[in-house]
Amino acid sequence: xxxxxxxxxxxxxxxxxxxxxxxxxxxxxxxxxxxxxxxxxxxxxxxxxxxxxxxxxxxxxxxxxxxxxxxxxxxxxxxxxxxxxxxxxxxxxxxxxxxxxxxxxxxxxxxxxxxxxxxxxxxxxxxxxxxxxxxxxxxxxxxxxxxxxxxxxxxxxxxxxxxxxxxxxxxxxxxxxxxxxxxxxxxxxxxxxxxxxxxxxxxxxxxxxxxxxxxxxxxxxxxxxxxxxxxxxxxxxxxxxxxxxxxxxxxxxxxxxxxxxxxxxxxxxxxxxxxxxxxxxxxxxxxxxxxxxxxxxxxxxxxxxxxxxxxxxxxxxxxxxxxxxxxxxxxxxxxxxxxxxxxxxxxxxxxxxxxxxxxxxxxxxxxxxxxxxxxxxxxxxxxxxxxxxxxxxxxxxxxxxxxxxxxxxxxxxxxxxxxxxxxxxxxxxxxxxxxxxxxxxxxxxxxxxxxxxxxxxxxxxxxxxxxxxxxxxxxxxxxxxxxxxxxxxxxx
Amino acid sequence: xxxxxxxxxxxxxxxxxxxxxxxxxxxxxxxxxxxxxxxxxxxxxxxxxxxxxxxxxxxxxxxxxxxxxxxxxxxxxxxxxxxxxxxxxxxxxxxxxxxxxxxxxxxxxxxxxxxxxxxxxxxxxxxxxxxxxxxxxxxxxxxxxxxxxxxxxxxxxxxxxxxxxxxxxxxxxxxxxxxxxxxxxxxxxxxxxxxxxxxxxxxxxxxxxxxxxx
Ligand code: SF4
Numbered sequence: 001x002x003x004x005x006x007x008x009x010x011x012x013x014x015x016x017x018x019x020x021x022x023x024x025x026x027x028x029x030x031x032x033x034x035x036x037x038x039x040x041x042x043x044x045x046x047x048x049x050x051x052x053x054x055x056x057x058x059x060x061x062x063x064x065x066x067x068x069x070x071x072x073x074x075x076x077x078x079x080x081x082x083x084x085x086x087x088x089x090x091x092x093x094x095x096x097x098x099x100x101x102x103x104x105x106x107x108x109x110x111x112x113x114x115x116x117x118x119x120x121x122x123x124x125x126x127x128x129x130x131x132x133x134x135x136x137x138x139x140x141x142x143x144x145x146x147x148x149x150x151x152x153x154x155x156x157x158x159x160x161x162x163x164x165x166x167x168x169x170x171x172x173x174x175x176x177x178x179x180x181x182x183x184x185x186x187x188x189x190x191x192x193x194x195x196x197x198x199x200x201x202x203x204x205x206x207x208x209x210x211x212x213x214x215x216x217x218x219x220x221x222x223x224x225x226x227x228x229x230x231x232x233x234x235x236x237x238x239x240x241x242x243x244x245x246x247x248x249x250x251x252x253x254x255x256x257x258x259x260x261x262x263x264x265x266x267x268x269x270x271x272x273x274x275x276x277x278x279x280x281x282x283x284x285x286x287x288x289x290x291x292x293x294x295x296x297x298x299x300x301x302x303x304x305x306x307x308x309x310x311x312x313x314x315x316x317x318x319x320x321x322x323x324x325x326x327x328x329x330x331x332x333x334x335x336x337x338x339x340x341x342x343x344x345x346x347x348x349x350x351x352x353x354x355x356x357x358x359x360x361x362x363x364x365x366x367x368x369x370x371x372x373x374x375x376x377x378x379x380x381x382x383x384x385x386x387x388x389x390x391x392x393x394x395x396x397x398x399x400x401x402x403x404x405x406x407x408x409x410x411x412x413x414x415x416x417x418x419x420x421x422x423x424x425x426x427x428x429x430x431x432x433x434x435x436x437x438x439x440x441x442x443x444x445x446x447x448x449x450x451x452x453x454x455x456x457x458x459x460x461x462x463x464x465x466x467x468x469x470x471x472x473x474x475x476x477x478x479x480x481x482x483x484x485x486x487x488x489x490x491x492x
Numbered sequence: 493x494x495x496x497x498x499x500x501x502x503x504x505x506x507x508x509x510x511x512x513x514x515x516x517x518x519x520x521x522x523x524x525x526x527x528x529x530x531x532x533x534x535x536x537x538x539x540x541x542x543x544x545x546x547x548x549x550x551x552x553x554x555x556x557x558x559x560x561x562x563x564x565x566x567x568x569x570x571x572x573x574x575x576x577x578x579x580x581x582x583x584x585x586x587x588x589x590x591x592x593x594x595x596x597x598x599x600x601x602x603x604x605x606x607x608x609x610x611x612x613x614x615x616x617x618x619x620x621x622x623x624x625x626x627x628x629x630x631x632x633x634x635x636x637x638x639x640x641x642x643x644x645x646x647x648x649x650x651x652x653x654x655x656x657x658x659x660x661x662x663x664x665x666x667x668x669x670x671x672x673x674x675x676x677x678x679x680x681x682x683x684x685x686x687x688x689x690x691x692x693x694x695x696x697x698x699x700x701x702x703x704x705x706x
Binding site for chain 1: 496499500501502503504505506509517520521522523524525526544599602604607620624637641660661664669671672673674675676677679680683684692693695696
């Protein structure tokens with residue numbers, strides 16, 4: 001993954017720093033709580049939510065279990081529609097392909113619409129090294145790029161910045177990148193958005209190359225789908241002459257009809273809207289409308305290794321809605337940066353160690369960055385059992401065993417007594433020593449009891465080996481206390 | 493070995509534990525979710541569309557065929573637009589009373605040229621009541637994608653009730669994936685600054701939807 005995170009301290013150290021930062025904590029709390037409540041409302045509007053969720057899960061599972069077939073079908077349909085398909089086994093290969101495609105156009109700048117895949121591979125840095133400047137055009141990504149910062153949330157990457165900080169960044173940095181911020185810029189969101197509109201418009205209008213990811217790729221038709229809010233996606237997908245989309249191989253759905261499930265579940269789960277403002281769908285190239293050349297770069301970069309793990313492969317169902325971040329008590333306190341990866345929160349805790357392996361301290365500690373409360377599973381629109389995968393990965397860290405790495409089966413050594421285990425233990429202690437995290441954790445634990453193993457996996461095993469875990473009570477003490485006002489009047 | 497062979501080979505090895513399953517796709521996924529939510533008359537569906545469009549801050553107008561040209565004229569005048577983009581197949585009657593200079597989007601027009609145009613008037617392919625969405629598919633009365641993107645003011649005419657469907661599944665049935673599609677639900681917006689919704693970043697900041705009975 002991106003070099004940006006090299007040398008990242010393991011989860012508990014990074015989390016401790018975040019907890020000390022009062023602004024960050026305040027922003028995160030406000031943001032996650034707001035969106036959490038809105039999401040619940042948007043989901044409640046749809047009486048068949050559970051059935052949509054189940055269908056989404058099945059579509060994705062079926063696709064993953066026949067991924068070779070659908071990849072070949074997608075390649076054929078994109079090619080038939082006038083696109084060119086490239087395959088990239090890892091980040092370096094993907095970056096080389098994209099840089100080569102940009103150079104072939106003779107251009108030295110590109111406009112980009114927010115894409116997790118290109119962040120994952122560190123594309124901007126790779127292009128920079130080749131003398132190509134990549135402009136991020138999503139408002140939040142712009143804030144992050146101008147602030148020389150890292151994203152901290154999948155959907156709202158600048159969630160850790162408040163309006164005053166954003167104004168300061170715009171005033172200070174916009175001039176160096178193009179049109180400076182208007183004089184007398186205040187910190188009202190409307191003015192800040194206007195400043196971004198003006199700054200980016202000149203870039204959109206002259207852009208010759210656009211780079212995107214995609215939310216979905218339809219194997220049957222070769223259609224790519226980008227879901228967004230601001231219109232920067234439409235700009236990048238429509239105005240340039242050349243469009244390059246870098247997309248993880250797990251983003252496939254088999255048929256056109258499958259979109260009817262995800263276009264209902266994704267907007268409600270992510271921005272808590274019935275529908276996001278803009279969704280673009282394109283199939284290859286269209287004469288006289290939009291880019292004349294379309295390149296699709298299919299990215300593996302650890303995805304096939306993840307697919308090889310029977311328990312862990314469900315992480316590939318993820319549609320990156322970020323609902324699991326917003327309900328996670330650990331994320332709320334630790335912040336996105338602590339996860340040391342472009343994928344923060346619960347999904348990051350199961351995806352990063354699988355995509356990258358558990359070799360580094362941060363990756364070994366990620367499966368412990370959780371109190372296993374199960375809230376993430378409850379909200380996930382494709383029903384990824386994140387606690388189950390966390391438990392599985394903890395076992396892998398501690399006991400070692402066979403895994404697939406870059407397509408080869410290798411045997412991992414147990415982390416016992418190593419730095420990785422110590423990092424992991426610290427992460428576990430951290431997650432359990434935060435009363436707020438624990439409270440939510442306990443509450444949800446009782447609703448997801450069947451998920452909880454009778455013996456603690458990982459470092460807890462030595463302790464639980466000699467005794468059974470206490471049963472999680474049907475109603476946790478704290479809930480009971482609140483409900484009965486401390487058992488007054490003998491209420492049970 | 494090419495990257496393609498390498499990746500496909502890795503996928504096949506990764507799935508070696510999975511028992512072969514040749515169930516055709518139509519039967520592999522149970523689809524017991526609803527085709528639409530709730531039962532409504534045709535009029536109620538149109539009302540729901542209007543309500544949901546307005547909820548996401550599109551401005552909704554209702555008019556009839558005779559009044560449409562005057563409504564379009566008024567909306568453009570209120571906006572103070574000097575130029576208006578019109579797609580090649582827009583019914584000329586719609587624009588018959590409008591004052592601004594009509595601009596046709598030619599292949600050679602540059603984005604910078606389009607950026608000087610304040611407004612655009614189009615039809616649509618389908619509108620979705622449950623989500624308050626209009627979908628454009630590049631038909632002659634809608635034009636290239638860029639003309640509804642660069643101007644700051646979009647007037648979109650929806651023929652009711654025949655262009656209105658209840659739900660997302662019904663909309664997909666009507667759309668042709670081979671065409672470039674743009675789904676629009678309210679004006680462009682961002683919640684990136686402290687999750688405060690702000691209308692209008694890059695797409696049109698004002699979206700006016702005209703419901704036109706046929
Ligand atoms: S794991 Fe589920 S809830 Fe989390 S981002 Fe992915 S799809 Fe959304």
